[in-house]
Amino acid sequence: MTLADRIRDEGARLAAACTACGACVRACPMTAYAPAALADTSLTAFGMRDLLTGGVGNAPGLAWVAVCARSGVCSDACPEHLDAAFLLRLAQMRAKGALDEAPRIPVKEDTGFSARVKAFARLTLTEGEQAEWL
């Protein structure tokens, strides 16, 4: 199995169980930063669910998925007892184009990530620690 398989398989499984009732959207503290998601929470959830199976989603769904910060309260709110936080994470990965699809939300990738981590390591770790711990 690959990560792509996992994203595809779990996405399909969770999408099939999700009723797009919108309880997760209503519980989410991040909708303060994506108010369009609250206009019709079922429509927002529908758009998010569509992403899980490779669909294009919809505007409120994409706006909501883009601000997901993994608060996790959606899982407690789900009447189907789904791991909604994981569902959101998979939807966000799909929306970013993780499976070689066109990105549907902005991707803020830090291209200097690895080099920055190593530069800070040279500032805060001894040479011996770098050799053993990195």
Add this chain to the structure above:
Amino acid sequence: MAMNSTPDAIFWYGCNMTRHGEVIRASARILEAVGVAAAPRGGPAACCGSPKDANARINGGMARRTVQAFNGSGAAAVITWCPSCHMNMQDSMAPVTPTNFETQHITEALWARRAVLAPLLTQAVPARVLVHGHLGFQGRVPINDLVPALLRLIPGVTVLDHPYRAPGHMCSSLAGVPGALADCHRALLAVAEENRVDTLVTIFHSCHREAVALERHGLRVMNWIHLLAAAMGLPAEDAYKTWRNAQDARAAIGDERLAQAGETAFARLVEPELGKPPVV
């Protein structure tokens, strides 16, 4: 601790923790003091893959390499620090690449050994603290309960009970959402002021690197490991905080350390972060 002998455990500190080498060092020493020989491992070569969320092939390859290295170490346990790493291990890494170790968060490992830990906390650390919790991750590990409980073992520490929890699982998840991190910091400052707190205690590294700038508002900022280390008499100077709040980061770091980082790398990768304006 080298990986050429079989450790009890790996202390998987993640990637961005290299800004806080003293936290990695102190964490390993605290774990060792309670009976867990844990070899620190992290950085890009031991990544969970999440920096490449937009590319499952690269993300999955990084994650698989990390799991295979941990499997090959012979360690029975991987003790995590980062909530992203911890959740990714459970959600996508282990299901894709089977593991031969158990995963436990460092707060769980220390709390389970609190009977050994508590007598080692001999130095009083006078502080009235607000613990900076987030909503996320609490469902996996009761982090917002464990950190205050560990801090209450320290003589001199008073922990404020307050219901404020920031959205997200740590501050790096808020930093990419316009306004979210500033709202979080304003809320923390308000709670601290209303309750006459003198120390804001961060739980995670990404929260810490953002929150240290709040010292410019007169609020001391420490990580929970800094407090445990102080209580045990372990050195854990927060150099990053000093550099971030210095008028001249280069002068604060000094020529010798700058040379270690390399001038080009420092100027391109480090200096912009240390010099960026605080969010509040």
